[in-house]
Amino acid sequence: MAFDAGATGVYPIAPTPFLEDGSVDFHSLDRLIDFYQASGASGVTILGILGEAAKLASEESRAITRRVIARTDIPVVVGVSAPGFAGMRLLAREAMDAGAAGVMMGPAQHLRTDEQILAWFANAVEAIGETTPWVLQDYPLALTCQLSVPIIAAIMEAHPSCVMLKAEDWPGLEKISALRRLQAVGTLRPFSILTANGGMFLDLEYWRGTNGSMTGYAFPDMLVDLYRLQAAGERDAAHDLFDAHLPLIRYEQQPGIGLAVRKHVLMRRGLIKSDALRRPGSRLSPAAIDEVGYLLVRLARKDSRAKP
Amino acid sequence: MAFDAGATGVYPIAPTPFLEDGSVDFHSLDRLIDFYQASGASGVTILGILGEAAKLASEESRAITRRVIARTDIPVVVGVSAPGFAGMRLLAREAMDAGAAGVMMGPAQHLRTDEQILAWFANAVEAIGETTPWVLQDYPLALTCQLSVPIIAAIMEAHPSCVMLKAEDWPGLEKISALRRLQAVGTLRPFSILTANGGMFLDLEYWRGTNGSMTGYAFPDMLVDLYRLQAAGERDAAHDLFDAHLPLIRYEQQPGIGLAVRKHVLMRRGLIKSDALRRPGSRLSPAAIDEVGYLLVRLARKDSRAKP
Amino acid sequence: MAFDAGATGVYPIAPTPFLEDGSVDFHSLDRLIDFYQASGASGVTILGILGEAAKLASEESRAITRRVIARTDIPVVVGVSAPGFAGMRLLAREAMDAGAAGVMMGPAQHLRTDEQILAWFANAVEAIGETTPWVLQDYPLALTCQLSVPIIAAIMEAHPSCVMLKAEDWPGLEKISALRRLQAVGTLRPFSILTANGGMFLDLEYWRGTNGSMTGYAFPDMLVDLYRLQAAGERDAAHDLFDAHLPLIRYEQQPGIGLAVRKHVLMRRGLIKSDALRRPGSRLSPAAIDEVGYLLVRLARKDSRAKP
């Protein structure tokens, strides 16, 4: 599987598993990565926001990168967000030296005008290396910077090394259509669009022209099934599968605590040992655990993977 | 039905119907208000964000207020957000003089610290009148100001005229539980909590202690059914009903374009004549209309109210 | 004096004087407007942020507009900021019907991308009327929206009715130079640039290409002198005058409390009767009054207008 402008399928965003004492749980990481590959994922993304990247010491980030790349055959994309270009340069070089397929970055929080955004990405691409393949993360809800369709097009034209858009603007459906229209008439070069935003619109995004998903939902195996149904044109079946999972998808997509939900479900599924987060993250309350349990029981009636 | 700290049930947020030429469509407004009452709504809220309040001339706002109050027997709550206290004073006086049950207001956008927030509400309550019953809108995603549990408690203690919390923080489940815990141990006085946020968590919020909902979902009749099932302890049936609607609820809850979706569905249901919005709002794209239609077809299999 | 793209000189931003009981003090308003004209102001701007416009009832705003226009021979510019286009349409029509020379507006707070900004101004200009002369206020510190040089140029090209830029970005010197360069090579049409930002950079802005100032400093007579010295090429004398006032200019330019300082100084100068503000504004503390008094004593050594 290639990580390029033609990439398709599912790239799960991997959380970083911790042991109860807060150290990185490499055994769970191995199990998780193996599960992604076995589930049919086209690639995997590590050290994003969901991976608690900002809570890791740089040695830990490097160790995780090397471990994952050594473990799996599918392309590994590494998040390289950092407060400055020096940090991004370092992270990108380490990732690519370790064998990553590419890196991921989103715009810095303070960027507002189109002029500022284009200048920032010029510096950022210089920092990660002009030939390093990268994913543009468009996630205004978390990153605060808003990217319009014209500015995404301008970034893509200025930087041929960008091979993929991680589309998680909200609302985002018209944006996907607008980009695909520009490509259809030839005024914008081709690139892959994978969607995220917790997967909240996966049932509809495919028909707008996306190539798959890059999100951290705790049932990545369902994401692969969903993509295959869509690619096969099985629209109703795809919706049925999606609708069964939507109550849980919606629950996982809560800002801030969503990661605790995901880790908890992954733990219940036996994929990681502990649902511990590093501070300032916290675990689920007893009431939340009950809610997740109830949603899983309901889901299990339609998808046996949710059975305890 | 009383609008006080013991209020329960469903208070739909009413959109303002317009004709194709942009003028207020009072006939559709009548039909909509009649439908709310006939559906079993406990009250109705007008001139909120969803009601395009900021796009109305003051004469129009007054006319709408008088029309709705004259039309219905259920309590009418009127949004009084304005850039300054003078505007809020005027709007609140007009609403109460016209016979409103109370008013609704959320914190100004620039407020940050607890000190600023408490001072602002002291001024705001003085402006609307110390005895005017009001709803506190907690909606950080749209209003940007964040209200912690301690500051909500402080506002409630400082202002006995606040009878209701419109809870639409996201995530919001733990916040509801925390407020109810304070009330259970007697350190916080009682008040009603209705939830909004497009209804995205209505299946779970009731069991956290809410008293109903105040949201603009285009099936307010379903919201009443849902509340009744929950109040009757029919948890599974309530979830089944909710799950059937969730794909559409999710589609309506998209920031910005959500109102266009709601007006479109209300028009398809025959409740308003046109789905026109005032600028800068715009109507749905053909692709979005197709998606809504498809979601309604799927919904109709489980809830006949969605049939064309 | 004409209010058009060739406008020059000083347009003071007028505060709205209140009596101790909070009502509008029309006698002080007359005195203030007379003083502006007698001081050599080229025009006057009313109902801006400094004019506490958001704290006025609409009847008060109309009364102030009519009073000022009837009182003075110089062009009157009226702020028309409002939460929606309906409000802006109404305010602009009332102002122009009353005989205003033009209106002033800045971008709405939520605007981010170039695409959003251009679309918003298209709607706003349609609302105020395509032929109504207007001032573009560029004030990111207060309005949060940032306007780059390319987007200002695009607004100016799209809307020939915009005759003036109220430049108060910070930093702003390079921005003025960049706009003037575009005009020098003929890729941007001519328009007037008056600077504000409390006057903090008036000593330097003129030489970057500005045509005067539009700010609320409590010595508008000094602003006129400064402009005349600059226009006469008396750079050192202009700096000497500016430097004498800078400690007070700096004190007045404090966000939030700056208006209280200005009203206090205007009261001490005998130009308004009371330094009262409407809520949430508050008066100066005793310590601040002492500081202002001390700064005035020091200023009086160099400019006798500051004498008690």
Place this chain on the structure above:
Amino acid sequence: MAFDAGATGVYPIAPTPFLEDGSVDFHSLDRLIDFYQASGASGVTILGILGEAAKLASEESRAITRRVIARTDIPVVVGVSAPGFAGMRLLAREAMDAGAAGVMMGPAQHLRTDEQILAWFANAVEAIGETTPWVLQDYPLALTCQLSVPIIAAIMEAHPSCVMLKAEDWPGLEKISALRRLQAVGTLRPFSILTANGGMFLDLEYWRGTNGSMTGYAFPDMLVDLYRLQAAGERDAAHDLFDAHLPLIRYEQQPGIGLAVRKHVLMRRGLIKSDALRRPGSRLSPAAIDEVGYLLVRLARKDSRAKP
């Protein structure tokens, strides 16, 4: 000189000098640090925003810290801002192990409510070590988080290891008075308050109760003189000195480009070899260099240190 709650005088914020090729210029750094000490500074702060900390690789930060501490006898405070607690823990440990007197940190950008702020500082203090002396940076204009007087008091009470407030809120004079009043009546423990904000209010802050300054103005020697005049009660002389420098202080205090101005002036003073910044920073335009030159010529008439 001790770095504790009784600290007084001037702690310059040191820029990081670079050579033309972008590498750290350790010789200039030595010269600069020597100059601070020779000028009578009570301490020095490195690796703050002004020190371009986010643009340094971690090895560079460590090398700078060790170099400065080895070079000087005065207390060295080290900025430890980082995106997560893991990074802060590492930076603080490295700084203290190298012999720093303490560390500096400001609140993370996303913090809003009092509850969030207190929880964040509890985690942050745990990360840097409960006994590590630290400076609380209150700089809303750059950090966006606003700290009210009650929340600063709460932080100070919760964390005895905080010995100093770097006060750079704007406006900030009333805040200083309010904190000193709380201390005067014994409801708040003592701590040092040094002011920053580019030094824009240094003439007035001392009389509100501050103990000196911690800012990066390119004439730290003047800051020491100013403090001595104030401490000696020479108010008029202090103001005369301040007023002479205010036009340049104001020019340096421009957001974003202020650092370029400072490096340029330090270079003209012979204190650093090059005025190079790392990206995204850029050097001054020719017009700006002319303006700085002109302001220095004017300043030199009153303070010979500004002579070329």
